[in-house]
Amino acid sequence: MIEIEDVTKRFETKKGAVEALSNVSLSIEKGQIYGIVGYSGAGKSTLIRLINKLEKPTAGRVMVDGEDITKLKAQLLRKRRQNIGMIFQQFNLFKAKTVADNIKYPLKLSKKYSKEQLDARVDELLQFVGLLDKKHDYPAQLSGGQKQRIGIARALATEPEILLCDEATSALDPETTDEILRLLKRINRELNITIVLITHEMEVVKTICDEVAVMEKGRIVEQNKVFELFTNPKHPTTKRFVHSVLNDDIPIEVDTTKRRVYRFIFNHQQILEPVLSQIGRKYDVDFNILYGSITELTDRLFGNLLIEAVGPDYQVQLALIELNQHGIEIKEVEGFES
Ligand SMILES: Nc1ncnc2c1ncn2[C@@H]1O[C@H](COP(=O)(O)OP(=O)(O)OP(=O)(O)O)[C@@H](O)[C@H]1O
Ligand SMILES: [Mg+2]
Incomplete structure (x- = not known):
């Protein structure tokens, strides 16, 4: 379980302080696919990066499975991070490494695997994402969807319980987006990995999320199960997001003054x-x-x-x-x- 408790995050910049998160609280149950949606600058990336302490809160606590990760010392933090995979919009693969070496990287860092185990694990992961034949290729030889699959294989390498996805499908076309979303769903259901997923596309939320939080200007303005949020949005921003995928306008030709x-x-x-x-x-x-x-x-x-x-x-x-x-x-x- 992930619990973000009353977190505020301020960045000090030359032009003064920017409050990226203001008193945000959120709890994410194990086994969920949890969506965080919001327009650009809402604070989504800052929020998700708290979970693996890529950002440290200015105030508040971030609890992962009952442990306050903001207080962890470097060595323990490194260990805990093996439990939290992350994938990105721009994939962030090492260009000079082969697909296999990209996936091996976190495994080597973890120092938990022997040479044979490393190779076996790489094959197993590539099999899982359906790209075993690309093992010796370099990232430049892959399509966007394939790069993201490798990003996913790398993120899953150390057998994490949590996967963070920051706009993981935003650089992909709709069909490839669907493939990646299906893969994420499989990861959630088959491997029982909790997924926290950031997006600005309500279509993504609608397709795979169980719960969703809507962010605006560093705050969570609404939070609910996906079905409830879509069928009964309350905040104007939520309504706008929902409206972007559910066209529920009353047709102009229906005169509601004359008809009940x-x-x-x-x-x-x-x-x-x-x-x-x-x-x-x-x-x-x-x-x-x-x-x-x-x-x-x-x-x-x-x-x-x-x-x-x-x-x-x-x-x-x-x-x-x-x-x-x-x-x-x-x-x-x-x-x-x-
Ligand atoms: N390292 C930083 N230094 C200064 N300001 C930052 C930093 N990171 C984020 N911010 C600011 O915090 C706010 C929230 O940024 P964040 O990246 O979390 O938004 P986002 O919702 O992920 O946006 P996008 O959809 O564009 O990725 C923005 O105003 C941003 O400029
Ligand atoms: Mg972002």
């Missing part, structure tokens, strides 16, 4: 249609679907429908209550002038 419109939010696509027509019939209400989208959020489906309800007021209310009892969240779209 509701937004239905649900997560069991299959139950919706029969339930709608059944309950509509029961209360003599017509439900017209004006707009709809179904989105996959991590492992769950998220349906978002704009529905017009036509019928006597009282009947409509009864029908909505019953729909709500079927697990459909209903929000009235304002504007209707009855």
Whole structure:
């Protein structure tokens, strides 16, 4: 478990102090894929770099598995860092080393492995990321996606329990991004590694994260499970981020002053249609679907429908209550002038 407790981080610069983090608290359970999203300069990299003490907080504590890592002496810190792998947007591979030697580097530093173990471990890691045939190549001979796979293999070399990813897919095209995200998910599920992932792309959060924190100007403005955050964003910045991937605008042609419109939010696509027509019939209400989208959020489906309800007021209310009892969240779209 990672616990960031009331951390403030100030950088002293020639132009004065910059407060990159202001009283940030966050806890990340073991086994999670935890996303941190925010615009440029929000403090994401500073925050994630606290976890392996690449940055030291000005105030506050950073606890990893119950140990305050800000207090660790150099030698113990080096040891603890073997437990925390990290990958970067620009891959940060050693250009003059082969793929195999890049992966060997942290293994040699750890001094835990014999020569035979080193070679076996490199092969095993390359196999895992699907690049055994590139063993003797140099980074310059690889595509961006392949470089990141090698970065991942290197980060996993010392069998860490935590993997930090700082914009690991931001330099990649969408298809390669998907491949890397699938690999990260496998690492999380098969190797049971906790992943903390920074991104400015909500698409990434939506695809693999379990929980997410939204940052702005050095603060966490909202934090929640991915499904809850997408279906019920509260802070304006969160709403903007969510909106960037879920187009839930009301179409211009839908005049909400003349039609009684509701937004239905649900997560069991299959139950919706029969339930709608059944309950509509029961209360003599017509439900017209004006707009709809179904989105996959991590492992769950998220349906978002704009529905017009036509019928006597009282009947409509009864029908909505019953729909709500079927697990459909209903929000009235304002504007209707009855
Ligand atoms: N070493 C440093 N010295 C001075 N200021 C810094 C330093 N590192 C970060 N900052 C400042 O702290 C703030 C947060 O920076 P940080 O790199 O954490 O943001 P970020 O959310 O990762 O942004 P990006 O999406 O652009 O990577 C910025 O104002 C930045 O200029
Ligand atoms: Mg950054």
